[in-house]
Amino acid sequence: MVMFKAAFVREWRLLARQKADWLNPLMFFLIVLTLFPLGIGAKPNLLAEIAPGIIWIAALLSVLLGAERLFKDDFRQGVLEQLVAADEPMLFYVLAKIISSWCSTALPLLLISPLIALLLGLDATAWLAVLLTLLLGTPLLNLLAALGAALTLSADKGGILLALLILPLYIPLLIFASAAVDNASLGLDYSGQLAVLSAMLCLALALVPLAVLKALKLNVG
Amino acid sequence: MFKWLDPYAKPETLYRLCGLWFPWLMTAAFISLLIGMVWGLAFTPADYQQGDSYRIIHIHVPAAIWSMGAYSSMAIAALIALVWQVKAAQWAIGAIAPIGAVFTVIALFTGAAWGKPMWGTWWVWDARLTSELILLFLYLGVIALSGAFADRQTGAKASALLALVGVVNLPIIHFSVEWWNTLHQGATITKFAKPSIDASMLWPLLISILAFGLWLAALTCLRLKTAILQNEQHRPWVRQLVSSSLKSSVIKEG
Numbered sequence: 518m519v520m521f522k523a524a525f526v527r528e529w530r531l532l533a534r535q536k537a538d539w540l541n542p543l544m545f546f547l548i549v550l551t552l553f554p555l556g557i558g559a560k561p562n563l564l565a566e567i568a569p570g571i572i573w574i575a576a577l578l579s580v581l582l583g584a585e586r587l588f589k590d591d592f593r594q595g596v597l598e599q600l601v602a603a604d605e606p607m608l609f610y611v612l613a614k615i616i617s618s619w620c621s622t623a624l625p626l627l628l629i630s631p632l633i634a635l636l637l638g639l640d641a642t643a644w645l646a647v648l649l650t651l652l653l654g655t656p657l658l659n660l661l662a663a664l665g666a667a668l669t670l671s672a673d674k675g676g677i678l679l680a681l682l683i684l685p686l687y688i689p690l691l692i693f694a695s696a697a698v699d700n701a702s703l704g705l706d707y708s709g710q711l712a713v714l715s716a717m718l719c720l721a722l723a724l725v726p727l728a729v730l731k732a733l734k735l736n737v738g
Numbered sequence: 739m740f741k742w743l744d745p746y747a748k749p750e751t752l753y754r755l756c757g758l759w760f761p762w763l764m765t766a767a768f769i770s771l772l773i774g775m776v777w778g779l780a781f782t783p784a785d786y787q788q789g790d791s792y793r794i795i796h797i798h799v800p801a802a803i804w805s806m807g808a809y810s811s812m813a814i815a816a817l818i819a820l821v822w823q824v825k826a827a828q829w830a831i832g833a834i835a836p837i838g839a840v841f842t843v844i845a846l847f848t849g850a851a852w853g854k855p856m857w858g859t860w861w862v863w864d865a866r867l868t869s870e871l872i873l874l875f876l877y878l879g880v881i882a883l884s885g886a887f888a889d890r891q892t893g894a895k896a897s898a899l900l901a902l903v904g905v906v907n908l909p910i911i912h913f914s915v916e917w918w919n920t921l922h923q924g925a926t927i928t929k930f931a932k933p934s935i936d937a938s939m940l941w942p943l944l945i946s947i948l949a950f951g952l953w954l955a956a957l958t959c960l961r962l963k964t965a966i967l968q969n970e971q972h973r974p975w976v977r978q979l980v981s982s983s984l985k986s987s988v989i990k991e992g
Contacts, residue, residue, distance in 0.1 A: 731820070
């Protein structure tokens with residue numbers, strides 16, 4: 518627990534000092550969302566229909582954008598080497614990293630989701646569905662993005678490779694989340710989709726941190 | 739069992755074994771491919787509904803089956819590589835991945851070519867098509883990751899991990915895509931429901947499936963041989979092998 522707290526506090530201190538790390542993905546999210554109405558046309562009906570898909574794709578890309586830097590600095594500065602060499606369980610470090618990355622990249626998206634709903638003409642029920650799916654789905658985005666970041670840590674061209682590896686794994690999430698919002702905007706029940714999202718989240722929470730740990734050790738060598 | 743299996747994982751032994759198996763596998767694959775293709779493409783009766791164009795099934799179905807079979811064997815190799823740290827299993831991943839990717843491309847291409855006359859379109863966002871496409875993306879990810887590192891060993895291990903993550907995800911992707919498809923459209927496929935296949939068409943199909951499997955195994959042996967030589971080039975047995983084969987070629991030319 519002491520290890521976890523120390524790692525967590527360190528992450529937050531770093532985030533407070535490097536504001537670009539969490540501000541840039543947020544701005545990217547907003548800009549991508551603005552591009553869609555400009556590109557597709559601003560008819561309110563059309564926008565409300567495609568809004569769930571757009572919101573989710575934008576969220577997915579902005580989390581991916583923030584993920585590349587997740588372990589990079591620690592790798593370059595030798596922090597990871599010290600952690601591997603130290604005889605302490607590294608899982609706490611990985612968990613603190615993932616949780617703080619969720620707080621810094623996904624939580625802001627949740628907070629500005631009412632604004633997004635206004636921009637894209639979603640009503641209150643659809644907004645609630647967007648909020649709930651983001652709440653359940655974004656931790657999964659962060660977990661898988663952390664895995665991608667850890668796998669490509671010492672690769673030559675990490676950034677684009679990370680997207681190539683992780684985007685196919687996001688597909689189930691995208692399908693269920695946008696189906697839930699679709700159902701909500703039609704006034705149908707969407708608790709089933711939320712249940713599937715929670716199940717996927719539980720599975721990922723149990724397995725992904727271990728895979729991240731393995732990938733980090735592998736890259737440090 | 740592992741005590742019995744372990745010596746075979748030694749690169750030198752494995753290299754010999756692959757060299758031993760390759761000609762047999764390739765010959766068997768070639769013969770069965772010839773029989774399956776000629777029988778399937780020329781001698782089976784035409785389908786009562788789809789006419790002659792159904793014959794592409796003899797390429798499409800084996801390629802699709804083995805694109806998934808190759809992924810499973812890759813994932814098994816990845817498990818062995820990560821759990822028991824068997825180096826040869828790591829190399830096997832790199833050997834299988836491109837073959838599996840090509841099989842996936844063949845399945846997608848023949849599927850599109852079959853879909854055009856039957857469904858009137860090259861591509862439908864149907865569950866099976868979509869999950870096959872995603873399978874291709876997973877293969878490409880494994881291939882790209884294994885080549886992305888300056889250190890070959892790290893690349894092999896990372897792609898092993900990715901192959902395992904992919905195999906956990908594959909059923910989730912498959913069922914979510916199926917579920918998504920049945921929500922939006924269902925009629926596309928049921929309209930063209932497969933008639934249970936007649937024995938005269940089934941036999942050549944089974945032979946073709948066998949042929950593609952043998953072909954996969956043969957190519958894997960060949961690629962694994964190359965991978966072993968590449969990764970073990972500093973070892974004495976490889977040097978000995980190379981110098982002796984150089985000598986014999988010099989003698990032949992001289």
